[in-house]
Amino acid sequence: MSTSKPSVLIIGLGLIGASFGKALKATESARVLGADQQVEVPKIALDSGVIDEVVDQFSNLEQVDVIVLAVPVKAIGAVLKQIKHLIPRAKVLTDVGSVKGAVVKQVEAELGAIPSCFVPGHPIAGAEKSGVKAANPHLFEKHLHILTPLEQSSADAIALISKLWTAVGADVVTMPVDRHDEVLAATSHLPHLLAFSLVDTLARESDNREIFRYAAGGFRDFTRIAASDPTMWHDVFLTNQDATLKILRKFQSDLALLEQAIESSDGDVLKTVFHRSKSARDYFTQVLEQRENGVAFSAITDYTP
Numbered sequence: 001m002s003t004s005k006p007s008v009l010i011i012g013l014g015l016i017g018a019s020f021g022k023a024l025k026a027t028e029s030a031r032v033l034g035a036d037q038q039v040e041v042p043k044i045a046l047d048s049g050v051i052d053e054v055v056d057q058f059s060n061l062e063q064v065d066v067i068v069l070a071v072p073v074k075a076i077g078a079v080l081k082q083i084k085h086l087i088p089r090a091k092v093l094t095d096v097g098s099v100k101g102a103v104v105k106q107v108e109a110e111l112g113a114i115p116s117c118f119v120p121g122h123p124i125a126g127a128e129k130s131g132v133k134a135a136n137p138h139l140f141e142k143h144l145h146i147l148t149p150l151e152q153s154s155a156d157a158i159a160l161i162s163k164l165w166t167a168v169g170a171d172v173v174t175m176p177v178d179r180h181d182e183v184l185a186a187t188s189h190l191p192h193l194l195a196f197s198l199v200d201t202l203a204r205e206s207d208n209r210e211i212f213r214y215a216a217g218g219f220r221d222f223t224r225i226a227a228s229d230p231t232m233w234h235d236v237f238l239t240n241q242d243a244t245l246k247i248l249r250k251f252q253s254d255l256a257l258l259e260q261a262i263e264s265s266d267g268d269v270l271k272t273v274f275h276r277s278k279s280a281r282d283y284f285t286q287v288l289e290q291r292e293n294g295v296a297f298s299a300i301t302d303y304t305p
């Protein structure tokens with residue numbers, strides 16, 4: 001592998017693309033080129049230290065080492081149509097989408113086959129904010145970056161993209177595509193759905209002013225993510241339908257048990273669930289502390305309910 005800085009083209013300069021660009025530049029890990037469908041965005045990115053160069057015409061570009069697709073999941077296919085000519089000479093094609101199976105399908109459909117430079121990826125770091133102005137070069141530090149390499153992915157491509165995410169402070173792990181979509185449906189997609197739903201339900205109550213005025217910290221903690229980007233989350237649920245429906249239905253049935261327990265004044269059921277939940281959350285707090293203290297992902301102790 002060459003020791004000179006790779007050129008990295010980031011397409012989609014929103015929260016994730018712009019944060020990655022800013023972090024790559026801050027750590028002097030790459031020369032960063034950027035493009036976005038909103039014409040004003042690359043200029044803002046250039047002026048705010050997110051990228052080194054604006055790309056406004058893909059047809060004018062001949063070669064880049066690494067291509068990062070940082071657009072909503074359902075937009076991947078449209079972007080691929082415009083950059084097909086760059087892929088044969090690229091060392092890495094990757095993405096940051098919250099769903100992996102649907103990204104792999106779009107790559108296969110647009111390119112006809114999976115190229116060896118393709119290594120799907122997903123940073124497990126983000127925020128309810130979106131857009132180039134929310135760029136944060138520290139966003140990925142001490143956070144996981146999941147790669148879901150395919151059998152076609154070359155060892156060189158995996159090594160180069162791992163090196164770039166490690167350079168911006170992420171802890172790189174690998175996982176099969178299907179497993180990723182199942183795990184993330186439970187740990188990220190379902191919580192976002194619940195937050196969107198709860199805030200919407202309360203906002204449509206006739207006394208919503210009182211509800212929001214008297215809401216306590218628990219409401220704020222639980223619902224922060226309801227301010228997340230609607231387009232991005234629309235794409236997540238429509239591209240990870242099976243896994244999200246499976247865990248949603250499990251949750252609905254567990255919630256129905258709590259409903260019955262309240263109705264029948266069954267305090268034992270309530271206490272059992274609350275104790276079990278508290279102990280799981282206490283374990284999660286330990287995991288967060290271990291990660292904050294730099295304990296490697298592989299060294300974190302398992303949880304037994």
Ligand SMILES: NC(=O)C1=CN([C@@H]2O[C@H](COP(=O)(O)OP(=O)(O)OC[C@H]3O[C@@H](n4cnc5c(N)ncnc54)[C@H](O)[C@@H]3O)[C@@H](O)[C@H]2O)C=CC1
Pocket residue numbers: 011012013014015016017035036037038041070071072073075078079096097098099122123124125126127128129130131132229232236
């Ligand atoms: N927001 C978060 O917390 C996280 C998001 N992700 C994933 O990262 C990806 C990007 O999300 P964010 O950065 O949050 O979104 P964002 O809304 O902040 O930025 C997306 C950017 O992509 C641009 N874009 C959309 N379609 C395009 C197209 N066809 N061609 C060129 N540019 C296009 C938009 O103009 C926008 O600037 C999504 O796939 C999402 O699932 C992954 C981890 C965390």
Ligand SMILES: O=C(O)C(=O)Cc1ccc(O)cc1
Pocket residue numbers: 097098123124125126127128188225
């Ligand atoms: O804001 C938060 O707490 C998040 O959960 C961010 C997030 C959103 C989507 C992802 O695919 C990964 C991380």
